[in-house]
């Protein structure tokens with residue numbers, strides 16, 4: 001099957017230009033100058049040659065033509081931070097790999113990297129096998145895994161090497177938060193970082209000082225402060241900044257493995273990352289749409305139990321300090337390299353409700369996997385980031401950061417034909433009534449989006465077109481990953 005995507009503007013990290021894309025089977029076969037451009041240059045050329053006949057490009061033989069006139073043609077989104085079916089707080093994230101990956105496709109994301117989990121006392125390889133079992137045959141788009149390390153001991157350290165060498169899992173997430181669940185102490189973190197420095201693996205860090213936070217949480221509950229907003233007030237941004245700094249120092253002592261801060265939310269933390277990067281260190285960070293658009297006061301502090309929808313960690317930050325502005329600046333300067341979602345949806349009914357009367361029992365997470373491309377495109381519309389930077393932060397850089405490039409993250413000959421046709425002239429209104437995530441509310445309810453995902457191809461197959469989903473569970477394959485391509 002050969003597919004020609006014609007008439008669109010191809011956007012990549014190097015720029016935007018009118019380009020046709022020929023897909024053959026599952027991969028990109030060629031990038032072609034559009035017939036009109038060829039014709040024009042031929043007419044302008046003195047003398048001409050066989051190719052400059054004035055008739056434009058030779059006809060391209062294709063079984064299917066997708067008209068992208070007036071639209072952007074971008075590489076499919078790569079969301080490197082999702083938690084499908086994650087067990088948390090006595091329940092599990094409400095999207096399965098089937099529903100969550102389909103919702104991702106609807107939103108123009110064609111690869112997810114989810115987190116397999118080893119809890120304290122469990123065996124790493126068994127955790128990875130359990131996540132493979134959940135995802136296999138279920139995904140509408142391609143997927144990979146990071147490994148959450150909930151217990152760094154000798155066996156886990158050995159497993160890190162084996163996962164890098166044999167399983168295509170090259171990144172390991174550690175938690176400075178959640179004592180008793182995922183928490184690693186500084187000694188465990190140092191040992192894992194040393195191991196990563198040897199193997200080239202990436203350490204992903206949830207940087208919040210969980211021991212201090214637990215004290216503040218207990219004090220708040222003892223005072224009777226039980227509403228959702230206290231989730232945010234007991235996790236101050238200073239404790240994200242502190243943990244970010246501590247992790248950065250530990251990585252330096254450990255020999256500078258690639259260190260990637262997940263869901264960076266606070267100016268203090270960004271300052272640490274900027275300084276480390278200015279010093280030439282292997283330090284990187286992502287942020288998520290919720291920290292760019294939502295706030296502690298307006299959302300987490302919404303009346304009644306409404307704020308429960310916005311409980312995630314790190315929490316939404318105050319709008320009385322310039323956190324969000326700083327994050328947008330970080331995206332421009334590349335101190336924030338990636339936008340991911342930390343997609344971890346919990347329904348209000350029977351899930352978020354577990355924390356009525358005790359904010360500490362509200363399952364942590366916001367569902368965004370369907371909306372990332374749209375939400376970050378709004379930064380282009382408002383002039384905060386360039387068109388290229390949109391593609392870079394949502395597709396190209398995450399692919400390179402986690403060893404998926406150039407198979408993913410770029411439209412180039414030989415790359416997987418994961419392609420989104422994006423219509424900048426259409427509009428979308430986000431609502432739980434129309435989204436495709438398995439979630440009974442939306443943190444983005446009523447958000448007006450300038451732009452719309454028009455057509456989505458996953459490895460050459462059309463999975464979304466004309467408002468219809470034509471993908472299927474099981475089309476998506478596991479993608480083993482190489483090392484980060486940003487190693488110094």
Ligand SMILES: [Zn+2]
Nearest residue numbers: 081083342344
């Ligand atoms: Zn997460």
